Amino acid sequence: MTAGRRVAGTEAPRVDGIAKVTGAARYAMDLSVPGMAHAIVVRSERAHARIAGVDREAAAQHPGVLRILTGDDLVAAGLTPYYGHVVLDHPVLAIGKVRFHGEPVVLVIAETRLAAAEAADLVRVEYEDLTEVIDADDALRPDAPLLHEQRAERVGDEGFDSGDGELTGNLSSIAQFGWGDVEAQVARAHLVIEGEYRYPMLYGYAMEPYNALAFFDQGDLVVYSSCQHVYMVRRDLARMFALPLSRVRVIAPYVGGGYGTKSYTKVEGMTAMASYFTGRPVKLDLSVEEAILTTRSDSARIRARSAFAKDGTLLAREFDIVMNSGAYTDNSPLVNAKTANRCFGPYKIPALRVRARSMFTNTVPASSLRGFGAPQGNIAGELQMDEAAVRLGIDPVEIRLRNLVGPGEELLPGKRPLDADLAADLRCLVDALGWPGGGPSTIGFGVSASDAGAYPTSTAAVRIHSDDSATLFTGSTELGQGSRTVLSQIVAEDLGLPLGSVMIVGGDTGVVTYERTTGASRTTTVTGRAIQEACKDARARVRALAAQVFGVGPEAVADAPAGVRVGDETLSYGQVIERWFGAGGEVLGHGAVRKADGFAKMPPFWEIGCSGLAVSIDRETGVVRVEHLVTIGDVGFAINPALVKGQDAGAAMMGMGAALHEELVYEGGQLMNSNVVDYRVPRFSDIPAQVDHILAQRQDGAGPYGAKGGGEGAGNTVGGAIAAAIGRATGVFPHELPLTPERVWRLLRDREGGPSR
């Protein structure tokens, strides 16, 4: 598999390793600059209310206070006080009314954080209550209170697959499509499974809470932030202050966890406004409680129907999905569209009908979280495969194999054909799990194929220095996924240099080249290809210099492993550079990829999910433990296998958290568990007794060396797999996550005590 490759395919140590184990790695949270002031947010204590007045007199008198800002101040200053990459509806500070409990209303800026916090306590906001709507199904009702009386401007470009259809009432977005005659297929079916499924509202809990540091430098806005998409944040900030893109510099140093939750703008607008109004550098650090009030994932309620022939062949599927998307649009239209695209699974389906509606509610705005849309829909689609297998007396592996889309076949009309062998992956998975005949534990598994939401716009630059070292410039952000290591490996491989000679500069819009986002598992595949193009360009430029040095035509110069060959002579890049310049010098190569050539068809790759597990259930307490976890990392080619396995391990553990413990709970208009005591994330004690991370490397991806994205897939199927395992053990397939001890205990009691749900 690694034939002829020196660096790609090896478990090279992380290039950020030493910095991260010595405490030297700097995160936005760690930064300060001389003269820095601090901001504290005053948040709404109502879920839905008109702002009748803000009394900031007492707060303004507090020692050390520099400025107290409201949304009206931003409007009065002629700034654009809204952000949003799809719809421009998210106010930096509430304007006119509040739409969720915890929404930022007032910003207090003071000399110290303590002074700002003390003054914040003195701010009084007067509200006139409006009727609130918390549940997404309630938001659908014709008499439901309206969150947005007027629709804001749509600013999303072609890259945002944001659904279609007319948007009225509290409908934030809608995605609907299908093919074939569902009713006719249902009429001839041997078995129809129908059910309603629920996926919880989650918080990603990146351990570094949202924070930013902003200042103006000779009129240019500079923002350091714990964010994933520096270029997306740049666009929002440029619009707010009517600045050219070139005069907004967004820098993401090391990021303390992202998982999608740091996609797009969060606190950067507030921080930049604070700096604009005070003329000071301003730091805004949120607490974890505030971070939970900033972004969460969309919960889903899914009605699903699947029709099967007697032999288990799928005849039709129908999904009606309602997502609770919170108070503002943010990324929910994409999450909604992806839920629609992913819920029915990678199966051949003669007739399909899907409708997904994303609803505004008076809750924390929802946005991306690892696998966005995939885990929400997967539980319904996959559990119905398992339930059908039981009812038809067919092995659950067999029923999937009978229906899976094959390599090179179309899963969605007009999209990239499937670049994976799911049947082989599934066989490998169940072999590792010991299915059938797995002993006392109960086994569950599932598959998924996600149309990666990665619009393939990417650029990169590579400088080759006169000593044969190289610097890579990339707009991709290091979130922990290991992109700095993998991208350096690609440069070292393609330029024939040792890994230690490659330095990487990333996540700074003032320095590095454009990168659309760091999300949707795109970096290795899409950014990696742009980097390969940059390496190719740098080599071509060195060849051109060599032709001039030797006074020969370009055809007389060929590539050598780490330089050029002219006749019998081999020169390193550095030798060519020094001879052309006479002294010093360097060569700059640029690379770009777009929705063309290898990426002409969306998605740029299908992200594969194939994981399973064996659980034990304590019938006394309802406690479920994952005893054995198996993931198949179908990534085409693992440029750094240890990093791929790390992604699969992390994704699977997050999936286990969502399946067994995690859920944000609303009581009335208030979030009841916005802290990590009451919101329980996985711990050391949740490590399964046995873990196998297996890689499938068929070099069938569009990325470098046949690679394709990973890091979401392993988690996408875990929720459904755990529910299926519990279903096999108890005879009742649970339809709702998380499967907390209480829910499982009730399931068992209902099963033993009478009719089951």
Next chain:
Amino acid sequence: MRRTIRVRLNGVEREVETEDHVLLLELVRGLGLVGSKLSCDMQVCGACTMLLDGRPVSACTTLAIEADGRSLETIEGLADGTRLHPLQMAFVERFAFQCGYCTPGMIMAAKALLDEHPRPDAAQVRHWMEGNLCRCTGYETIVEAVLDASDPGEPHA
């Protein structure tokens, strides 16, 4: 109230000005040692773990004045110049971190474990480390790294 405390910080005697309400994490980060991280701010995630007289404490909920007259170790004091501590090497070799935000606290908690139990088994590691959260790795590689860094005198389970 302002007062001066004496603390042996990473092996160096220091006199530090502080106030009664200041937390240990604020004090240490204010001195420029920002390796220790703030996350949950309520003593459940372990990101701020440092060693006070060799015992792990959550610096986010410990008052700075409690360090008076005592010895304090943070992640910055672990390596011997450019020579990494065995735990640091093992974390790199095992890919036992991703974003790295929990790593300083994780390594300090593990150091306290190995100082007290030089040859723990996997179950002991998991139990000891229960108070440190990581959202990236799924924990398995961290257990492996701690076992790798433990005293090789006896094979572990």
